[in-house]
Amino acid sequence: MFTDTFQRIIRGLWPILVVWLFKFNELNKALVVSGIVGLFVFVAIVAYLQYRNFTFYIDDTNEEFIINKGVLNKTRIAIKLQKIQQVTINQSFIQKLIGVYALDVDTAGTQKKEAVIRAVSHQLAQDLKKRLLEGEKNSESETTTATDQNAPFIKISFSSLVKIGITSNYLRSFALLIAFFGTLYENVQSYMRANEIDGDKFDAYVDQGLAMYSITILILILLGVLLLLNLGRTIIKYFDFKITRQHQSLLLSYGLLNTKNTIIRPEKVQIVSTSRNYLQKKMDTLTLKIRQASGNADQEENDKQAIAIPGCSEAERDRIMALLFHKIPEQGVALVPNIRRLIVGGVLYLFVPLLILFLLYEFTVLPIAEYLIFVPLYITFTGLLLYFGFRNNRLFVTDEFIICRKGVWDIEHQIIEPHKIQAIRTSQLFWHKSADIGSVTLYTAGGKIAFHLGDFSNIKELVNLWLYQVETAPKGWM
């Protein structure tokens, strides 16, 4: 009990401490110290009262989970057991030290977690979770419970994590590298100009060589640091990744410092996406992302909430897919984006910038000439990005799955089932009417999938088919 309270105190005090650290010099020291002590006591009392008033129980007659909390403002939260979407057991670093767990209860309704129970023992957490999730499927037989709980269905090995850690986030690293080269080039340029004034060629050559050498080393170090950071982040976040089968759902648990437990129920899954790049393909490893119904409009927010399973092999991916979809999705008829996509991209990202550059070069006195060496680099880089982005963009449609493939380096497959569609939006610019091309966006409760500039007659036909499927299918979206 004391540990719980103490933990709350630390939590409560944390932001105030930060503020005080900054202001420390400006204030009277004695006042500050007494203030700290007073605040500490105050926070302790409040925390203790909050702790005293925080109770939770399960109301069996109404099938509700009830939480009472608050000191002055009393709050009573009642959640219907069958509305509970997800119960996760997490453990932050501090909680790990004290040996308690946090239990999050989530329903589909709002963005934030409905209820958070901060500090419970492991046994209690497990029991609660089981009890809370049972409420939903009380009709189901309980034969398949305890036995398969212990044996992990899939275990992500340390080496797979290393593979993912090394190979992911290349684009970000690459952009950083480009920026770095830019400044490097500028430095060398100014150095050379300085050289011209300076007569002594030999000294300059040595100096220059030295500078280049040290810069190369610096780049190598930077690259190494980037790789290590990526690797460390991946390993700390996803260490000891275990997937266990429970009833019909998947139980994930992972994390080195903060241990996280999440449940995925196949019927709540909206979008499954796999992502891998060229290197990861060669190493047979990929990242699987699962989006569940969240009630979030915001795509980015959705991305944050998506559950990632890093370092799956293809076989493991197929096993997870088989469990989630009851069969392995296959790519059917492919829809190809119109060539205009490539042309418009070229005009926007190649022609227009180059035209502006040319105009600036011709009509202003800006020192553009010395940067002209970047132009071919830019053209190849952007050209490649555009080309691969275009080539990889496909929409595969079968009767049971819609798969959208996209990406330049990291190629992503987003997979949805037609009956998860909430709404369909088609869009066509008026100058695309005669060319018969247009876009379609499929909205699901876990995010949207968009395919732009495809053959519009084809798209319309597909939309009719999907509408038919949604409107006649007996399957609900959740």
Added chain:
Amino acid sequence: MESFTNTSIDTRELPRFEAVDFEPLQADYKKVIFFNTAVFALILIGILAAFLLINPDLVLGTVLLIGILAIVIVIIITLVIGLVSFRKKGFAFRQHDVLYKSGVIATTITVIPYNRVQHVALHEGPVSRKLELATIEIFTAGGSGSDIRIAGLRREQADRIKQLIMAKLIEEIPSVASENNEVPPVNPTEDEL
């Protein structure tokens, strides 16, 4: 799994959403557009006046002329866009879904099947209420991007639409409930309609 064999029909024979006749919005809604534009114009004029009051030396200069000209142009553009987009908007209620068309530059058609509707809201602005107009908003679980908002409906019409969707929602519940019991049902709505 009888329902699955249904999907292997010829997709060309399916009812086509693009061939639907869209119903235009009420002509009275133009008045709302005029009113909104007028309010906008008043705000712009107010800003100009305030600007001139703060800098009194500029009152009879070219600034006044340019300001008035700019306001006139902005108002005309707003009005034209408002009227064109009014003309472009349309809606249709089919047996199983609701369609909404809009957009000046890009024509966008949003389709929401009734069995995916979460809830329906009815709004009435102060001006709309005088004109007996209402706005209906149809929400799904797909986030704000997928919601349909139809402005400029007769109020009785909006009410009827709301009743219709509510009725459809209730109608859909049996099919959802039977899904939980894992009995593959013949879709009830199909037989009734």
